[in-house]
Amino acid sequence: MSQFDFQGIIPILVTPFDDEGRIDSDSLKALVEFNVSSGVHGLGIALGSEIFKLTDPERDQVLKLVVETVNGRVPVVMNTSAPGTDIAVTLSRRAQELGADALMIYPMSFMPTGPEAMLDLFDRLDSATSLPIILQDVPQAPISAEAVRRIALHASRTAAIKVETLPTVAQVRTMAEKVAGQLTVIGGAGGSYMIEEYRRGARGTMPFCSQPEDFVAVWDHLVAGDEVAARDRFDSRIMAINRLAAQDGDLFYHVHKRILQRRGVIAGAFVRSPTCRIDAVTLREIDAMLERYF
Known part of the structure; x- marks a missing residue:
């Protein structure tokens, strides 16, 4: 996959596990097929x-299983973020060896040193890999629009910025104003504000992978200029699920895996530790949601 403009719907795949917490390869293959057949524009591991x-x-x-199952039909993005430059370079080199089409990296957050550390990392990556890079702006490692612009000017293989720090809508607007013509701005955080972000310059989003057909439909309506249809599909199929998934800690893992299990895509909804405990009220809310939507 030589060309990748980072526009459109690029779901982040969950990792299916069996009841013992081991990777369920068959479910992962089925998950890839489910998303690709829904018309997504790429897939992410992050x-x-x-x-x-x-x-x-x-x-x-x-990564190897996803790349083999995709078989070149859509690009595969691999997150190679790490607390140290050498680790990130090693992970990035390995990702390219295994067939990833792009990397996604957020700034080092354990002992942050600012944009200079990212400039050094990208210099190292220039000699270690040849893949385009999505720079990720996440709550645990926020990066300003000015720093993004500086990195984009310095590192030519930086192709996109994924915005996830709050408030994401305002941050998307600022990013788009600062890096217009240099980077593609894409959203994350479950795609909860993809319509508002699109109006402000975002040209893609990276939601969870449990409803790819709904996100693709919303995207197609936005591209066609039909915001009414986009809003109707989003509000009727996505909004309530995203609200529930965002209520507590990493509840989103449990919600989206249960959706996929309910839809017959993956066999189980096991989430590895550490993870939040689901109380009885929330469990009833999840069950009611599954009954209503799936």
């Missing part, structure tokens, strides 16, 4: 994949 809970061999296993 924080929404519980990637930080995977061992290095498991990261390789997931």
